[in-house]
Amino acid sequence: TRSYKIALIKGDGIGPEIIEEAVKVLDAVSYAEGFELKYDEYLLGGAAIDATDDPAPKETLEGVKQADAVLFGAIGGEKWDNLPREKRPETGLLKLRKEMEVFANIRPVTVYNELVNASTLKPSVVQGVDLIVVRELIGGIYFGQPRGNDGNKAFNTMVYSKPEIERIARVAFDIAMKRSKRVCSVDKANVLDVSQLWRDTVEEIAKEYPEVTLTHMYVDNAAMQLIRDPKQFDVILTGNIFGDILSDEASMLSGSIGLLPSASIGEKFGLYEPIHGSAPDIAGQGIANPIATIASAAMMLRYALNEEVAAGRIEQAIKQTLSEGYRTQDLSSYDAKEVCSTSEIGSIIANYAASK
């Protein structure tokens, strides 16, 4: 039988709660499809600091490379917010992404028909939205040198090299080729030199994809257009910090940030993670929405393990759960038949995913 090694990183806050549900669903679907998943747990973020004094222990950075894929919850929390930067949970996550060389963060934004009323925007604006943010993940201002803060002056550097832009642009164009063949590259080329190189380089790569229509948009306008008329977008290609911000914004088209999954991929490894954080404000209450993580697990089955049927089963089960009116609290204001806990939603999705 097919057997795969999954590295699990639960992390902090709601991380353990949502990973538990994703594992529940993965176990149900792998049993139904006749393959085997073996899990190894690794520490990252606050949990790793508490146990080892290091937010990204060597054991984690090396261990994940032995796995076929990594499924990650979320890290961070107030407890660790005042530690020096190198000891902070967020630094651990950035180190992991860098070590795995997962330069492309793919964040699909799907608006489920069942949830058009859950968005804060009008149903007519969000119904049918289906876009993908392709975010560069291991460069830009997050990693640029020099950086520093002496208490009086602080600075970061936004830097991209041409090869870094070329490889993320190709990911976006390849995705667009399988969709409606439109890429909108988002930058701030009217002000930033790094964005001018970004724009020029994306134009060059576009020549390799004559069938794809490329447009450019300044990031401030893009933030507005996402709310004004999100259906104009198919693939949004952008850098690290703009992609971080725009994807959280885009999550509200779907109704909740608790719905959006992501795949962080590179040449060798894949890290599958919800786009949201550790949600300290609701941690431990059993009310977090596990769907973003469960949908990330589906992306993992599809891209890392080539288990397309199992991935489809999970996605179908999520839709069925929503159309039956089962909702976690974040989505409970409209069309909810029953408000469910994190683990109830996980069990319902697991049951649907296992039966065909």
Ligand code: NAD
């Ligand atoms: P957040 O995404 O954790 O939470 C923002 C808001 O969305 C909160 O009100 C939260 O309750 C809600 N929310 C998030 N996920 C939810 C879910 N699955 N179900 C229901 N509601 C959900 O962002 P934040 O509050 O800015 O950050 C909290 C901590 O998480 C910080 O330490 C931050 O650095 C960290 N963070 C980590 C990641 C990650 O691990 N990938 C991502 C973002 C933020």
Ligand code: IPM
């Ligand atoms: C995310 C998070 C991270 C990021 C933080 C926690 C480092 O916001 O995964 O979107 O900015 O990439």
Ligand code: MN
């Ligand atoms: Mn973010």
